[in-house]
Amino acid sequence: MRLTAMSYNLMRVFEEISKTQLPELIHPSDKKYSEALEIRQQQAQKRDRFVNPLFF
Known part of the structure; x- marks a missing residue:
């Protein structure tokens, strides 16, 4: 289970790094x-509230 979680987190880091370095490769659905x-x-x-941070 830990290996799966570590692998997932590592892939997310690589994805975020690639998005910042090559913004033209971001999928249109991600932009939307x-x-x-x-x-x-x-x-x-405007309503003095906030969006749940898990959506980001």
Whole structure:
């Protein structure tokens, strides 16, 4: 179980690094999700609330 969790976390780190170094390789669905999340964040701030950090 630990090996599975470590492998998953390592893959996530590689994915995040590749997104910052080569932004043109980001999948369109990821871009769409990020934009929608930004809109939700702005709407929540207007109401003095916040979006759950697990969505990021």
